[in-house]
Amino acid sequence: MSAITARTRVAGVAGAPVRHSLSPLLHNAWLKAAGVDGVYVAFAPPQDGFPAFAQGLRRGAVAGINVTIPFKEEALAAADTASDLARAAGAANLLLFHEDGRIEARNTDGEGMLRALAAQAPGFDASSGPALVLGAGGAARGAIAALLEAGAPRVNVCNRTLDRAEHLAARFGPRVRAWERPDLPVLDAAVIVNATSLGLGGGAGPPLPWDRAPAEAVVMDMVYKPLRTQFLIEAEARGLRTVDGLEMLIRQAAPSFEALFGVPPPADIDARVLLLAALEAGG
Ligand code: NAP
Secondary structure, three states, rough: OOOOOOOOOOEEEOOOOOOOOOHHHHHHHHHHHOOOOOOEEEEEOOOHHHHHHHHHHOOOOOOEEEEOOOOHHHHHHHHEEEEEHHHOOOOOEEEEEEEOOEEEEEEEEEHHHHHHHHOOOOOOOOOHEEEEEEEEOOOEEEEEEEHHHHOOOOEEEEEEOOOOOOOOOHOOOOOOOEEEOOOOOOOOOEEEEEEOOOHHHHOOOOOOHHHHOOOOOOOEEEOOOOOOHHHHHHHOOOEEEEEEEHHHHHHHHHHHHHHHHOOOOOOOOHHHHHHHHHHHHOO
C-alpha cells in the first residue's frame, strides 16, 4: 500500500465477525506490488444493519466490498443488478458500487472453488460425475451454482438442517437433491465438498463413511483454519486427492481484486506463502 491520498481507491470486506479475515492482508499486498493507489479495509456492520450499510455506500463512497458470513444473501438483495452466478446462487460475495449509483452483485466463491480444484486436482472434470456438497449456507450456494454450470450431472446437498438443503434443491431444480445423511450420495461422488463450518479451529469435520467413497473422488474443504483439516486428513487416509480452502480463498480473491481495482493481481506475489505465514502466526 502506498501513501493514502485524496485519490486513493477504497474497497474492503464486510462481515460479522470480520476481524479474522485474511482478505485485507492479501489485497493490500497485491495493491502494493501492482503499484495501485488503493486500500482494502475491513468493515463490521451490525448483524441487523447490512442493508443500511450497503445502501450508504451507493454512489462511490467505496469502489466495492467483498461480503462474508453472514451477509451474502442480504448482499444480493441489496443489489440492483447481479451476475448469472450470483443470481443462481441466491448469494453474493462481491458488491460493486458504480458511479451511476448502481449496486452490482457478483459471486466469485464458486469460481474460486473450481479454480482451486483445477490447481490442486489437475484433470478434475466436474461433469464426470455427481457432486456431494455438505452444508447449505452461503458458501454451499455458490458451490452448487458453479458445479451445475461446470456440468455436474447431479449435485447432492447434505445438511444438518434438512429444510435448508430442501430449499436449495427446490431453488436449483431437478439436478439438485437434498439429503439428511451423506451415506448414499457418497457412493458415486466425483467430488465431495465441505461447505459447512465444521472443522474450523481444528475440530472434527462433517462425518463421512470414507470407506464408501469412490477411490477417484476429489475432496475439497472450504475451511482453511487449520490448513490440513481433520476432513482432509481423513480423505487422505482413504487415499483420495484433496484440495484446501486456502487455495479457494486465493482463487476467489483474484477476480474480486480485478473487479475492484481494474487490474489483475500481480504475478510476483506468492499469495499462498503470504497467507500461510499469517495463518502460522495465528492470523
Ligand atoms: P453459513 O452460511 O453460516 O453456513 C454454515 C453451514 O455449516 C450450514 O450449512 C450449517 O448447517 C453448517 N453447520 C454449522 N455448524 C454445524 C454443526 N455443528 N454441525 C453440522 N453442520 C453445521 O456459512 P458459509 O458462508 O456457508 O461458510 C461455510 C464455511 O465455508 C465457513 O467455514 C467459511 O469460512 C468457509 N468458506 C470458505 C471460503 C474460502 O474461500 N475458502 C469461502 C466461503 C466460505 P445448518 O444449516 O444446519 O445450520
